Amino acid sequence: MELAEKNWYSSWFDTPYYHILYKNRGDEEAQNFMKNLVSFLKLKPGATILDLACGRGRHSRFLNKEGFDVTGVDLSENNIAYAKQFENENLHFATHCMCEPVNEKFDAVFNLFTSIGYFEEEEDNLRTIMSIKEELKPEGFGVIDFMNVKKVIKDLIPEEVKTVKGIEFDISRSVKDGYIVKDIRFEDEGEEHLFTEKVKALTLEGFQEYFEKAGIELLHIFGNYELQDFNEQTSDRLILIFN
Known part of the structure; x- marks a missing residue:
């Protein structure tokens, strides 16, 4: 991975x-x-x-x-x-x-x-x-x-799946140590990937x-x-x- x-x-x-x-x-x-x-x-x-x-x-x-x-x-x-x-x-x-x-x-x-x-x-x-x-x-x-961080945190969707161009993106969101964190997991052509977006709140x-x-x-x-x-x-x- x-x-x-x-x-x-x-x-x-x-x-x-x-x-x-x-x-x-x-x-x-x-x-x-x-x-x-x-x-x-x-x-x-x-x-x-x-x-x-x-x-x-x-x-x-x-x-x-x-x-x-x-x-x-x-x-x-x-x-x-x-x-x-x-x-x-x-x-x-x-x-x-x-x-x-x-x-x-x-x-x-x-x-x-x-x-x-x-x-x-x-x-x-x-x-x-x-x-x-x-x-x-x-x-x-x-x-x-x-x-708008306060609204984003209030409305945060913890888990979501998006399918785009045949790729299923498994997205999880959380707030950790003053950052809004988005973990993005997916598989393409037999290879698994994990990327993390991390933005200061x-x-x-x-x-x-x-x-x-x-x-x-x-x-x-x-x-x-x-x-x-x-x-x-x-x-x-x-x-x-x-x-």
């Missing part, structure tokens, strides 16, 4: 199975979120955006089509190799760890779809926040789109502590992709806008 516990994200995100399991993520919802976000931030065509932990670049590609100059970075070499086929004069992709600053300044830095809180070392989460600050132009905006208060340490001002808090007010009991997302 293949077990990937240490630095789970660097192995799990690089496998084709990650994209099989999550292939039904809604592009329409993601695109509407991007439209709402750039409208709210009043970003003009040609503005520079860093898509931090961009995956295969679905947000980056859409933002580029909307007229923005976009750089997407991700730790997964396979994801970036896939995304590079879409590069153009105003769309670029590179392999990069988000806890280190990109050597460039942007009008906006987006960290989307719960793409922070993966690190084993607590200081790396703070380093990521500080890197975002360093990557922003003086009047730039940082955006973190995270799950960061609340609004937790992010506020990071922001205070990093000298960041929190400007707006939203609870969904329509940019409605955040409610810690009912909101699906925790969307933070800061500079």
Whole structure:
């Protein structure tokens, strides 16, 4: 059995199975979120955006089509190799760890779809926040789109089976030592696999502590992709806008 516990994200995100399991993520919802976000931030065509932990670049590609100059970075070499086929004069992709600053300044830095809180070392989460600050132009905006941890824990489904493309994924969820943990077991072509997703259960208060340490001002808090007010009991997302 293949077990990937240490630095789970660097192995799990690089496998084709990650994209099989999550292939039904809604592009329409993601695109509407991007439209709402750039409208709210009043970003003009040609503005520079860093898509931090961009995956295969679905947000980056859409933002580029909307007229923005976009750089997407991700730790997964396979994801970036896939995304590079879409590069153009105003769309670029590179392999990069988000806890280190990109050597460039942007009008906006987006960290989307719960793409922070993966690190084993607590200081790396703070380093990521500080890197975002360093990557922003003086009047730039940082955006973190995270799950609403309190609602996720309240509604946690301990066991679930999903069948996608003929593969039966046996998924178990739990809360351990301040992390939301998802164990994913499946068999394919006679080989058994086990991968673990482990994300720090960061609340609004937790992010506020990071922001205070990093000298960041929190400007707006939203609870969904329509940019409605955040409610810690009912909101699906925790969307933070800061500079």
